[in-house]
Amino acid sequence: MIENTIAANVLGVTGAVCWAIQLIPQIVVNYRRKHARGLQSSMMLLWASAGVPLGVYNISKNFNLALQIQPQILTFLSLVTFAQVKYYKARWSLPHCLLTVSLLLALLGSLELGLIFALRPALHSRLEWPLQLMAALSALLLALGVGRHYVDVWQHRDVRGISFLFVAVDAMGDLTSLLSLFFEAPFDYVGCVIYSVELVMWIGIMGLGVWYHFWPSERSLARARAEAEGEAGEWLSPFFPPSTEW
Template sequence: MAPQTDIPLAANVLGTIGTGCWCVQIIPQIWYNWRRKNTDGLPGTMLMLWASCGVPFGVYAIVQKFNVALQIQPQCFGALTLICWGQTLVYHGKWRIWTATAVSILIAAGFAVTELVLVLTLRKPYYKGIEWPLTMLAIIASVILAIGLIPPYFELAKRNGRVVGINFIFLTIDWLGALFSLMALVAQQTFDALGGSLYIVCMFLEIGIFASQAIWLWRVRHVRREAKQAGMTYDEYIAQHPSKKLSRSGSVETIPDLEVGQELSDSTITPPEKCVTVPPQEPIQMDTATTVVKQ
């Protein structure tokens, strides 16, 4: 596909809105992590994959000469995602703050150098008509973005579909950013299918996360109502009434219970070496018994 030569005003406006969303979308998640001092349920793998996805996407946007907003977008997205990833090192991995900060900065520098080298390397061949290297980068970016949204589904499976650790304000802004960015591509002179696939994949997978939480809320609606009447949160109520918790075959939560049951079962079985043989009693003689009766 040839690079864009004339960017319509609508594409610039929509791209700017999308970039604005993706520049701030991770901030609610960063604040949410900091306030809770906890990142359980927020996969660090997802964040690192998203951050690395910014490199091929940034190269593609720059070489394709997208509008300026769309060229800046991958850089902002990658930088903020790395900050959030650093939080997972501190709160979940128990790293020291300075160590996590240094590692995040080094990775960001590595991403920046890689992107610069790729832009300088691929720009001339692309303008000469050799398009397959840039096409491969777009495909790689799409695959990385899609894979990055898969780890949250494993977290959902552990919790019967409940979303834990992911801020819904962040998720909503992220979805809107993808939508406006997609509309910006639509408003350009020619629609870039590979670039648009990045946003489409992101939108559909995030819709799945919203749907999972909605289904979980519906399944526990009665328990949540009871918890509200008792003046407790759902987690507080479940802690006092474990039987109300959703059960799932093979769930991680059921493993300790099975182990306890096995221990109890083992404790009720007496080992053979501890068994004591009781000698049989001598039978009562009938004559003696008769004498006693007569007396």
């Protein structure tokens, strides 16, 4: 791997910026439509929790500053979205949402700070397994969060409720954060796994979105054109025959 501090910082900052704004499109969409249908509070709680071990890992490994701040942004925005889900779906009152989010922020922040100090003796003794445990836990929680949406897609045969702008920005944040590690020395294989897992899962969600939204629309347009031209029995698209049942 090529060590390049400037490249690592630029990519790390880009990843942090993407993660800083990733959930904002989803938050705005939820606010405008006044519902959070298709989103699960469990997904947001898993993501908020994932920020703790990820923050412990990134800070303890002394990654560039952007990657150290990144997990804190993830936790905060995840809890804001969690509050929206509870407000719109569970009909929690606004004070109830604010109090719950404040308590969770205090709890998770204290837990992360405590773990950072608790792991310092292990780092001085050059024990690697505690940090590897933090990395594995963060990757697991992130994957379970996205996996919860896979369950919803399976149940409803549709990618519903989720903002694809949010998915794209989040995937870009994972990608740039992953690339920034390639310019850190020594290369961190565990950190690479953390960002790679979520990136692959978001690519899967985008693929399902194309499957459930774009392909049926293309087929409908092909049928409409065929009927207008009186050629319903012919293929008007190289990929979507009008007679295909979906």
